[in-house]
Amino acid sequence: MSVTVIMVAPMTATVITVYDLGVGRWEPDARGRLGRAAMELYRERGFDSTTVAEIAERAGLTERTFFRYFADKREVLFGGSSELQEFLVSSVVGAPASLPPMEAIAWALSAAATEIFEERREFARERQAIVGANAELRERELIKLATLAAALAGALRERGVSEPAASLAAESGIAVFKIAFERWTSSTGEEQLSEFIRESMDELKVVTAGPMAAASGA
Amino acid sequence: MSVTVIMVAPMTATVITVYDLGVGRWEPDARGRLGRAAMELYRERGFDSTTVAEIAERAGLTERTFFRYFADKREVLFGGSSELQEFLVSSVVGAPASLPPMEAIAWALSAAATEIFEERREFARERQAIVGANAELRERELIKLATLAAALAGALRERGVSEPAASLAAESGIAVFKIAFERWTSSTGEEQLSEFIRESMDELKVVTAGPMAAASGA
Numbered sequence: 092m093s094v095t096v097i098m099v100a101p102m103t104a105t106v107i108t109v110y111d112l113g114v115g116r117w118e119p120d121a122r123g124r125l126g127r128a129a130m131e132l133y134r135e136r137g138f139d140s141t142t143v144a145e146i147a148e149r150a151g152l153t154e155r156t157f158f159r160y161f162a163d164k165r166e167v168l169f170g171g172s173s174e175l176q177e178f179l180v181s182s183v184v185g186a187p188a189s190l191p192p193m194e195a196i197a198w199a200l201s202a203a204a205t206e207i208f209e210e211r212r213e214f215a216r217e218r219q220a221i222v223g224a225n226a227e228l229r230e231r232e233l234i235k236l237a238t239l240a241a242a243l244a245g246a247l248r249e250r251g252v253s254e255p256a257a258s259l260a261a262e263s264g265i266a267v268f269k270i271a272f273e274r275w276t277s278s279t280g281e282e283q284l285s286e287f288i289r290e291s292m293d294e295l296k297v298v299t300a301g302p303m304a305a306a307s308g309a
Numbered sequence: 310m311s312v313t314v315i316m317v318a319p320m321t322a323t324v325i326t327v328y329d330l331g332v333g334r335w336e337p338d339a340r341g342r343l344g345r346a347a348m349e350l351y352r353e354r355g356f357d358s359t360t361v362a363e364i365a366e367r368a369g370l371t372e373r374t375f376f377r378y379f380a381d382k383r384e385v386l387f388g389g390s391s392e393l394q395e396f397l398v399s400s401v402v403g404a405p406a407s408l409p410p411m412e413a414i415a416w417a418l419s420a421a422a423t424e425i426f427e428e429r430r431e432f433a434r435e436r437q438a439i440v441g442a443n444a445e446l447r448e449r450e451l452i453k454l455a456t457l458a459a460a461l462a463g464a465l466r467e468r469g470v471s472e473p474a475a476s477l478a479a480e481s482g483i484a485v486f487k488i489a490f491e492r493w494t495s496s497t498g499e500e501q502l503s504e505f506i507r508e509s510m511d512e513l514k515v516v517t518a519g520p521m522a523a524a525s526g527a
Contacts, residue, residue, distance in 0.1 A: 266480035
């Protein structure tokens with residue numbers, strides 16, 4: 092399965108359309124060049140201090156070309172969110188029927204790790220540093236994750252899971268993913284994202300396993 | 310313990326200051342009147358369509374008085390966030406040393422439910438409906454919850470809990486709180502928030518308890 096999540100979306104379809112409409116000259120790998128130029132500048136100057144004009148200049152292209160591929164400079168970092176969501180939702184819906192809710196989530200997250208993120212570790216690291224350095228981007232990331240959690244709860248309900256189990260598994264699963272992703276991007280070792288996900292899932296089991304007497308302790 | 314979380318903060322200190330500075334006439338319960346007027350208008354017209362001038366007029370006060378109590382019209386809904394955070398953090402830090410991470414979180418959430426939220430159910434319901442109807446407010450709520458989760462992870466680390474257990478317990482605990490809070494505000498029965506929290510904590514145990522073989526299933 093080939094799903095483009097982050098930046099280097101297949102350019103063919105878009106470019107052919109643009110070319111057919113005659114609104115621009117064909118530029119080889121324009122999207123990739125713009126994306127790489129943007130990431131360089133976000134790292135060097137910060138996200139807020141970078142303009143689309145500067146990104147286009149660094150890529151040797153025009154602002155108009157930039158806006159053919161990205162709605163704004165934030166989309167360089169968040170362009171793949173809906174594809175990731177579709178991938179995760181269809182993985183949860185299609186996971187073996189025997190899997191309990193949290194395991195269906197774990198299954199989907201591990202599939203995304205292997206098929207989408209693993210080969211983009213360098214990009215993921217850079218992106219994490221850029222997003223982490225900017226309050227507005229951190230907020231956008233939270234909204235993305237909350238939207239993912241809501242979509243995963245819906246996918247679990249499609250599997251017949253009732254509420255609140257569906258939302259609890261989805262929200263906690265996204266918490267696991269967030270923490271595993273942060274550990275993966277900040278790690279200098281060779282451990283794969285899917286291993287961090289498995290470790291965090293196991294750790295969640297450990298921290299939630301205690302007797303719940305405390306909930307009545309107030 | 311008396312902690313003001315949402316809207317009806319003790320007015321005495323502020324009002325005395327204002328009076329001493331001679332910048333305004335003393336108005337009985339000005340903060341409470343402004344808050345109630347704001348909530349009425351948000352419900353009637355929506356948050357976006359309500360102006361501070363209209364809130365002040367409905368309360369029989371001036372815009373200037375409004376801005377003595379609230380930085381903006383959003384603060385009517387989010388004014389108590391930092392007090393809630395302080396309450397939860399100190400509850401986690403002060404929870405019995407014997408409690409495992411997730412139970413220390415459950416302890417703090419139950420304390421907040423009983424001591425802060427229970428007597429404000431009507432306000433909480435209205436607030437939930439207003440926040441749920443507005444994308445910007447929903448985002449602000451997510452940011453508030455993420456900030457709470459980060460603070461609770463810090464409180465667990467103060468208790469000697471290592472990472473990633475601290476962040477996993479804190480993030481999952483906030484997921485439990487969010488879902489329990491939504492169930493409580495949308496319920497028409499008499500069940501208390503602390504009971505919804507306990508049920509959701511137990512449910513989280515159930516959904517995470519399965520064997521984690523699925524995490525390697527991708």
